[in-house]
Amino acid sequence: MLKNITMGQYYPVDSRVHRLDPRMKLLFAIVFIVCVFLAHSFVGYVLLFGFLCLACHLSNVPFRMLLKSLRPLRWIIIITFLLNLFFSQGEDVWISFWIIRITREAFLQALFYSLRLVFLVAGTSLLTLTTSPIALSDGIEILLSPLKVIHFPAHELAMMMTIALRFIPTLLEETDKIMKAQMARGADFESGNLLSRAKAMVPLLVPLFVSAFRRAGDLALAMESRCYHGGEGRTRLRVLKIGRDDWIAALIVALLLVLIILEGIFLKGVLF
């Protein structure tokens, strides 16, 4: 049944990584991304890989879940690799015949560029695998709140995200119900060409939109009758606290950043 699909890709187990403050985890993810772009040598990539393995191990998320998150990008990664392999310039020629010319430099560049993509996706996936969507939007709200000075609607943005996430399962359930109701009236969603299939969606989409608007109206009314008036002066149900684990994690991430910067200074241009 549609109702039971998992929300986002959150992997609901308990671990030290899951319990980290979402604000900190967001910051860690940003620092990690910076590190991925700063790394220029083999040593740097080994460091990044080691960090990912450590985080994955501590989070109790099976490694295959991380690999699964890479699947949608596999073609982009492969194409990046091939383009860099065939079209980068270099001195040390390995293979050369007809128009194909593969150099050592091109190979390494191709390898590193695709690894960079892999690390970026894996690192951010680890964030969404270990942080529930609600915690994530809480974290985003707080991280964006300094921008309120320039009238950036941080609270409203986070509230919109939370509501949208909350209604995904509800609307899926609704879709399932309307689909069945129309099938009971002889609707056919499965056969026919593209045009007739698109037409067959009308009896599904119209009631779905009508009910989405109705729900939105009801929700707005319910929020207003509970005196919701935006983020100003609003206290939270779950107050986020930075604990010991957060500081330890921050130290590890800081260490990674320092090492990557040092690597950039001393090993620049040294690929192996």
Added chain:
Amino acid sequence: MSIEVRHLTHTYSEGSAVQVVALSDVSFTVEDGEFLGIIGHTGSGKSTLVQHLNGLLKPSSGQILIDGQDLNGEHVNRRALRQRIGLVFQYPEYQLFEETVAKDIAFGPKNQGLSPEEIEERVRYAMDCVHLDYEKYAERSPFELSGGQMRRAAIAGVLAMRPSVLILDEPTAGLDPRGRDRILSMLEELHAREKVTILMVSHSMDDMARLATRLLVIQEGKLLASGTPREIFAREDMMLSAGLGVPAASRLCRALRERGFDLPDDLFRPEELKEHLLRLWKESGRPGASKEGSGC
């Protein structure tokens, strides 16, 4: 047409951590021309059960035989079957989508591939069945109607396919007493006049007392009891333990019996209780009381 359910079991999300057994080993037969009521507490599996009867859900195990043929067999045209077994979902007004009431009701017959004249005829028939005036409502937008009218228009959308069996899942939920009464008298008429076999899911015992010729009681996915309303409602203890109840007339009758009134123990309709009470009133030696007491 006959429907036979054999050892039906349904498990949601089988094999995963969140699996739920919604129905287990349910067997019964729907006789031609009967008005079968399915009652059970919220979450007892009633809605899951009716969705099996026209092939929208597939059983985890067991069979549904329509005129002796397995509904989930390989060479069965389920789409055609669904038009012979009409299913009205809970809150069917949320499935309305067309610009006009007539067009919406025509959706089912159109899917059957009927001619425009035939479709028009079906729409008129269906609107007549649900007591919506064709001249007045056919060209109105379904979204302008009142809640009760919307529901009747949605039911007409199923009736327009002229099903020989009509299944309704909580057709009166969320309606005011007048809207409820209209739906019920409409069903009563449909059953009596058009000889449609009706299956109705409800947890209103009073609705069931008024309409059903036979009842199935479902508790936690199992068939707890089946029988005529008289047999079922006489077993008040069983009904209470299933989280249900008995019709108001049964409750009143029982309370009066406990106070020493000479009444049969299986009354469940307000009309028959009234008759017995009037008889007692006359017998109690108060001549002329029937004239004075005509308002009771």
